[in-house]
Amino acid sequence: MDQNGDIIYKAAVNELENGEAEKFGWESFTIRKGTYISEVVADFMKNISGVRETFMRLLKVPHLDTNGYWVEIYFDQKDVRCMVTLGPLKSKDYY
Numbered sequence: 001m002d003q004n005g006d007i008i009y010k011a012a013v014n015e016l017e018n019g020e021a022e023k024f025g026w027e028s029f030t031i032r033k034g035t036y037i038s039e040v041v042a043d044f045m046k047n048i049s050g051v052r053e054t055f056m057r058l059l060k061v062p063h064l065d066t067n068g069y070w071v072e073i074y075f076d077q078k079d080v081r082c083m084v085t086l087g088p089l090k091s092k093d094y095y
Helices: 049-058
Strands: 035-041 070-074 080-086
Touching: 035 049, 049 080
Parallel strands: none
Antiparallel strands: 035 080, 070 080
């Protein structure tokens, strides 16, 4: 999110060769390593609102990284993995 709390959306693909983004004048961006919680939305085109619903459910986890990412990974033409970054566990997060 930016300073106003608005979501910053970036679409991305893997480079096929090192330096490809720079070659075409595109921004290079690396998603930080970390621990994520995720859920797959199967056949998302038949349930587009399911992506939003899934993120809203994942965002209720008590130990989210407030400076982390919301990531969508489209791994075929039908399914998408929704992921959010987790922060360190605090004692109140244990069940």
